[in-house]
Amino acid sequence: MSCHDYPMTGRFLQGRLRHAMTDREQALLEGLVAETAELQGESLLIERGQFCDFSTMLIEGHMLRTIHENGRRSIVGYQVPGDFVDLHAFALKRLDHDLMIIGKAKVGYVPHERLREVLEQEPHLARIFWFSTLLDASIHREWIMKTQQMRAMGRLAHFIAEIWYRLRMVDLGRSSGFQTPLNQVHLGQICGISTVHVNRSLRDLRQAGIVEFRRGRITILDGEKLKKLSRFEPSYLYGEGGLNVGNALDKGASEKAAAQ
């Protein structure tokens, strides 16, 4: 629904706190986007340390948060449509990491000046924006946990399960799988394993009848097995029906079913 009424920001917090936003707030958010752009290829949207006076809403496509350290690249976050990918630049002004486009992406730019005006008038919306940056932190924590505890195959499975789930929360991705611009090098940088071992682990996942990776597409062969192997527990994503039931931002209105 909302992605028709609000073509640029309609997926923001969909399946999470979006239902706690009033129509007026949703319209305000849509109105914050001053400009859109279509981007392509593996390129930087924002570079670490660069001063930002705008933030970016990811409308279509996928993006990466990366940290470069002694020539080696780490991927510390993965963003999907509806993510306000550098909202935190509003409070930080300079980011500690890069934001990188992979594949095709459409983004909307939100000037910080306008953002500040609105947020000073709208404390409820301000808390929802705050919430959305905290969601990223929660996902970071889960990544730390998974990288500390799991082996190569489990890490890959967990990452795939997470993105599959997040995409379905914003009405993208199907029960059969989802499309992604990732290649095996990226997967290695996400999970902290070598590219060669990504390949071997993907083979194992395929042969176990769990997940199949092919250029541009991840196919879920058996969702139950995937969930079990990856020990994926979506509550950290604060979907409806998760930890967030009864959230004071939205008293008693969140008993809908979780995103399927």
Add this chain to the structure above:
Amino acid sequence: MSCHDYPMTGRFLQGRLRHAMTDREQALLEGLVAETAELQGESLLIERGQFCDFSTMLIEGHMLRTIHENGRRSIVGYQVPGDFVDLHAFALKRLDHDLMIIGKAKVGYVPHERLREVLEQEPHLARIFWFSTLLDASIHREWIMKTQQMRAMGRLAHFIAEIWYRLRMVDLGRSSGFQTPLNQVHLGQICGISTVHVNRSLRDLRQAGIVEFRRGRITILDGEKLKKLSRFEPSYLYGEGGLNVGNALDKGASEKAAAQ
């Protein structure tokens, strides 16, 4: 200074954005603390999923953020005095992880009702609070990077370098080292390595003349070597003089030297 004027909240964002807070704001923050408590031992302050109508300022001592998964514990964050450890519970209401006390700690409780009143009146202070939760996220990203890229010894060294630096930002810890309630089991859960291997790696660090770990105390034998081995680059902590110079929250007032 500020920790004398404001005994409970004086270390909040010290060495970071504290200088951007007016005296009035600092007093407002101090006034938010409704109650304090002295806690001890390895016990939970807040449990995952528990509803929170208050947030907690860590006044003295250290705390852990933990995630329990199939009987195993992961430590996904380490908090030092001055950290508003669960400020994010204000926007999230329920946390995705546990907050755990180790050793002795003194905390101050801030009711969310009072917090909301103040934040609706004080957009500048609200942005500073937001900033402080984003700082945690930045640290999370660094932990992801370090766990993905580094080996046991490097991870330990990086963690030690970070905490050493963070403690000195709030005027705790010395050039010779710092005190900590951690044991080798904790270090393993922080770095994602087995306890036995923690021990071996600590021996290597000691024999290399870099760091010495003994119950209750970490001694820095050679800060330069530590920085080099751990590849510790403190800019992600947004200290004064770091990425944050020229931050719009504090236009042009942050050219002081970084915390030594």
Add this chain to the structure above:
DNA sequence: CGTTGAATTGACACCGTTCAACGACAGTGG
């Protein structure tokens, strides 16, 4: 001085890295 929890050490298996080579495939230009 005995008890207890933490730290330490050794042996061994295994997961994952590294290096190297090869295969699959799409795009390009002749």
Add this chain to the structure above:
DNA sequence: CCACTGTCGTTGAACGGTGTCAATTCAACG
């Protein structure tokens, strides 16, 4: 139409970092 080229995926073999298990030492404390 085919050869060329570059990117990405795939496989093998050797090495080594780390986990696991088990035993021992050490330090703190009543």
